[in-house]
Amino acid sequence: MLSTLESNRALLIIMPIFKTKEERGSIWAFGSLQIGYAAAFGGLAFALRALGIGIPIAPGMLMDARDVVAIVGPAFSGLAGAIIIGILAALPSAVFSVQCYVPLTMMHSLVFRYLKWPWYHVINSILLLTVYPTWWAVWYQIFGFIPNFWVAFASNLIADAVYIPSNIILIEILRRYSPAAKRIIG
């Protein structure tokens, strides 16, 4: 009796973390709707950067609104669409950020695909504090703009830390406002 309760409890803990197969669909789904989402959010990210919209954190440091789109957009577009969002988000910063953005958008699309609420918030936040700034710092190093890894890491970390509350607020509002968004993000 006790062991059934315990094993049930274990299941109860794991089950709410991962989405079921029905909830997520095929990973290779890349029909017209995914293309539409990818084009729309990619275009949105580009447009935000083109307008220079962002939150000034410190003199010279602007937290780009396009990064918020590049994190939340892949939830809608799936894996292949995330590539499109990554390319379009990167283009306003010239060729050199394409390889920065695309792996990150793909990473986020996987997070949203497999995890349920609120676990995707948790994992995204962890990624934003670790993988994100590391990846950017590596490329800043290669290009030589900020030669010291830790300085690059720290400056990206500050910006990314601001993205965390922005993402969470945005997703929570979308989930409550629009039933369609809720169905897709979860």
Added chain:
Amino acid sequence: MGLRIEVIPGESFLHKLDARPKFLLFLLITVIVIYFTDPIYVGAIMLAVLLLTRACNISIRKTGVIVKASSPLLIMYGLINVVLGPANTLAAKTPSNILFYLMPVMNWFPVTPQGIVQSVAICIRYAIVVYLLQPVVDIVLALVKWKFPSSLALGTSIGFNFVPVFMNTAASIMDAQACRGWKGLKSGNLADRVRALPVLLVPLFLHGIESAQKIAVAIEAKGFGYNLAKRTYSREIRLRTIDYVTLAVECIIFVVSTILYYTGYGTYMFTYSLLSGLRL
């Protein structure tokens, strides 16, 4: 401040090139710019880029606006490199190299001539990379022509075409919210600004979701996905002599640059030794 991505019309060499060698050209410039950390080498590359622009009758002033807009970042990166760059840190180990300290009291942040030299190179490098923003349009076209998986290429080019539409929507949303008393993203402290962001982003996202569905319906209604294998392309996808010549030149430049890189030329030492030669 804002980027205006437009196709600059013209009949010059650059315009006649097929999108693929053009894209590779700009990729090449980005790569070789990473190779060299010497201001003279990098300066030569920049000169070449500017001459190419001029030769194609594209106004340097118009395209250079972007560099001007990024100048705060450029200065910042320059300063960081002066202090933290490998050239500086290496040279500062020998005290005789040190020119002055940025923080004299604590003897922190030594500045050496080597550091300054390398930092100049980085600034030029940054300017070039940012300047190359214009060929964005060609990159997108190149992807489509390369028969990149058709869906990916299509999605990217649709997204790109929607950018002006979304720019208008974002501006309209900001206007509309201002009419309700919203003070924008630049007022208040950091916490206020983070709270102000959803006021813009939520309607924008919802508009994005709606547009996504309209795009999907539009391409479906026009038969997209009917038979991807047998799809025809009405644009010419052929390389001509000029394209092959350009590709050949690009290969040569790439090979030469790689050799220079591996044999150690093109680092900041080049200019530095020139300068020290002058001084002595």
Added chain:
Amino acid sequence: MNSLEFDNVTFSYAGAKEPALKDINLKIPKGQSVLIAGPNAAGKTTLCRCMNGLVPHFFIGDLNGKVTINGINSKQSGIGQLSQVAGLVFDDPTSQLVCSTVKDEAAFGAENLGVSREEIDRRVTDALEAVRLIGYETRIPQTLSGGEQQAIAIASIMVMDPEIFVLDEPTSNLDPIGSMQVLSIISDLARKQEKTLIVVSHSIEHFVDLADRIIVMNEGRVVLDDAPKEVLQKTEQLLDMGLSPPEVTTLFSRLRAEGVSLGGGKIPIRLEEAYGALKNVSARKAPEPKSSAAEKRGDVVIEVKGVEFRYPSSDVLALNGINIEIRKNEFVAIIGQNGSGKSTLVKHFNGLLRPSGGTVSVYGLGTAKTPVWELSKRVGYVFQNPDLQLFNTTVRNEIDFSLKAIGMPLEKRGDVVESVSKRLNIQQYLDTSPGTLDKGGRQRVAIAAILAMNPDIFVIDEPTTGQDPAHSRQVMNIARELHSEGKTIVFITHNMEIVAEYAPRGIIMFHGRVLYDGPVRQLFQQTEVLKESFLEAPQMVRLAHMLRNQGFPSTLLTVEEMGEFIKQNVG
């Protein structure tokens, strides 16, 4: 073979409580032109979506019954295959264009179908010629005007060479010039090319000549289906559903209901027919319609002096020397085509735009240095699209947001939210998300958010464009109520019937200049000005004009006034 057949079709979208289509039985023969009309949420768009397979293959749901398109069962065939026989054009011109140049856009559909390159080139040239856009091949679709964009959309369908053309509200988001452009293309399609044509539209007047048949839908069912002449005889039924039959039809229907018969026969559906019925009536007395007599003029609240305006990236003067005074408690319509400067002008009233030359002052306060959020306390701007503003998770928070933003203390906010929501009939939705309301509900929430700030001046941006008539009237009636409470109302439109019905004063703008500024009654007499700005007076005004030799005053504006006049002069 019929082009389209619906056999007992019932369809519900996935997750919907009510079916969108109920028991539809229709047979549309080849070459017929059909107008589909109906109020919002009648199922017209869903019906269109069935015609090329979007329902049920893209819009998942429960499709009962059979839809046959040119002999093909839609359930057994993919959208791609069906797109070869039925092409769809949508109401939003910009969102349906996906390519970088006009030529690519036109070719896109045919490319998807695997048509050979030479054939595509030939068809594209023919199509662009048919829509009169030869020479536009390398232009970027997103930079063109609304009318041109719809023309390209139609051209891209032509290149796919389907049998059936379905156009879902093709002119509702266009200005009069754009509408004229698209209407002429559509009538060419019907007459010269003999395609089967299905058009969904609210402007029945424009399609009455073109349509062989009108189908009226309501709440998912077909309620009327007959030749235009027959359907329009049931005028009262159409009006009850919130539709807008041609004004002459409404006029005669109302007169008959009040016992004035004017010669029997069917109710006229065209201007010429109405003239024919009335030309033997001569006015015995000609009382001038009651004009708003020179009322006590209020103080000037908005003053525009010598204003010039240029958009940052443009050399063209969007506003070229504007001088206008708007007084307290006026109700002003600003009329013009897209690009005439009307939006540009009203955006100066609350500081969204600042003049490049000249001054604008609101209640004596110059707008050049005052921030928008400060001016918004006195000038409320109601945007055309409420979705640009709504972002809160409850309606209550949405209204509260504006109040918080202008600094109202917490104690007062609750009461204001309650009273405003009661007034706009959204009180029952206060604790639900705005996203669950329909378009009309969301518009009321957006208006509530502005109303709560209690400004003295209301600027309403195009309440009529892209809306069904019932919805436009809802907004205009709210404006009228506010006007009667002493507020000043300025609204932008290019719908002349609404102008005639609501606004005593009209300003016509064209290419950044004011062509006319004065009473609306005189506005419609300025035939030269109207022609220059491509505007057409409402049917009633044109009718009165045609009958002026019989003593009809040409300053009659609305159906009510014409009706009154005829009643007093006949019988």
